[in-house]
Amino acid sequence: MTKITRATKLCMTALSIFMVFLLAGCGSSASGGKGSKVKTIGVAMPTQSSQRWIQDGNNMKKKLESLGYKVDLQYAEDDIQAQVSQIENMITNGDDCLVIAAIDSGALVNVLKQAKNNKIPVIAYDRLLMDTDSVSYYATFDNKLVGVQIGKYVEKKLGLKEGTGPFNVEFFTGSPDDNNAHLLYAGEMEVLKPYLDNGQLVCPSGQTSFDSTCILRYSQEVAQKRMENLISGYYANGKKLDAVVSAFDGLSYGIAAALQGAGYQPGKNWPIITGQDAELMAVKNIISGKQSQSIFKDTRILADKCATMVQAVLDGKKPEINDTKTYDNHALVVPSYLCTPVSVDKGNFQKELVDSHYYTKEQLGL
Incomplete structure (x- = not known):
């Protein structure tokens, strides 16, 4: 057996002490170093009735963990008071940072003030928190660009740039309490209003303003009922409906159900129907011809950007920002990071959604 000298023992002891100090210095920002509690992030999402919010929540949880x-x-299942209570509990429980996708941000002003008073940073997730100075940053997609992409899809498919028309069109816009819906509408109209003005696009119902086309909480049922009323009121005499400009996949499901109920058939007299979020059902509908297009907002990218915002804020650093002008919430212009949306249809869904592993072929029934 090899004899261990006193010098060797001293060397080994010194090495052990060095390793202890080295490991103590390697604590992550989430824990704040050895002996500190793990930091808790409260993530408030609006509803599980929409596939995209389920994915958002799961992606945020996975990334933060x-x-x-x-x-x-x-x-909160689109219950405003339930979301207020959930955020109050997060504050009471001492959560270190809040990430909030609001149902109705106007109802959160007081509870957000509580967060600020407790020195808890707040990051708005995909929906801007309005009328409050208690929000630090905003992670979202370029919402006006979403509207522009929807408008350009209709423009291209109808050949409007080439002077074709007139075409009959109806509009379905998002929830009036969601700031994103207003930006999206502005983007759509930036592209399509000139064609409404020159007569290439005609809206038989005359309902083209945001107020006359918005759907509270993006309700599929309300959208279906409105489409049924439009068909019976303006298209019962056989007038052709060429396009329905829809701001969200959930609205598009209701629109399609109303059309089918009225005898419309995909591939025959079916209009162009747009959408947003590239939900699994929407992509299946694109493949089958029940929906023409959707906007792909890769929630993996959004979750990653938001999680790095959280990390930066809790580390006392400034997160990556690419917009400091657009998102005025009436109390301040919120520094934001805008992710880029992608328009998808039958021609590119394979590349954008399957090849990127957002969906599998099995999920899409391919």
């Missing part, structure tokens, strides 16, 4: 945080993920 990979950074070492504990995650308190809550869904």
Whole structure:
């Protein structure tokens, strides 16, 4: 057996002490170093009735946990008071940062003030928090660009740039309490209003303003009922409906159900129907011809950007920002990071959604 000298023992002891100090210095920002509690991030999402919000919540939880945080993920099922209560509980429980996708941000002003008073940073997720100075940053997609992409899809498919028309069109816009819906509408009209003005696009119902076309909480049922009323009121005499400019996949499902109920058939007298979020059902509908297009907003990218915002804020650093002008919430212009949306249809869904592993071929029934 090899004899261990006193010098060797001293060397080994010194090495052990060095390793202890080295490991103590490697604590992650989520824990704040050795002996500190793991930081908790409260994530408030609006509803699980939409596939995209389920994905958003799951992606945020996965990303934040990979950074070492504990995650308190809550869904309010589009119940405003339930979301207020959930955020109040997150504050009471001492959550270190809040990430909020609001149902109605106007109802959150007071509870957000509580967060600020407790020195809890707040990051708005995909929906801007309005009328409050208690929000630090905003992670979202370029919402006006979403509207522009929807408008350009209709423009291209109808050949409007080439002077074709007139075409009959109806509009379905998002929820009036969602700032994104207003930006999206502005983007759509930036492209399509000139064609309404020159007569290439005609809206038989005359309902083209935001107020006359918005659907509270993006309700599929309300959209279906409105489409049924439009068909019976303006298209019962056989007038052709060429396009329905829809701001969200859930609205598009209701629109399609109303059309089918009235005898319309995909591939025959079916109009162009747009959408947003590239939900699984919407992509299946694109493949089958029941929907023409959707906007792909890769929630993996949004979750990644938002999680790095959380990390930067809790580390006392400034997160990556690419917009400091657009998102005025009436109390301040919120520094934002805008992710880029992608328009998808039958021609590119394989590349954008399957090749990127957002969906599998099995999920899409391919």
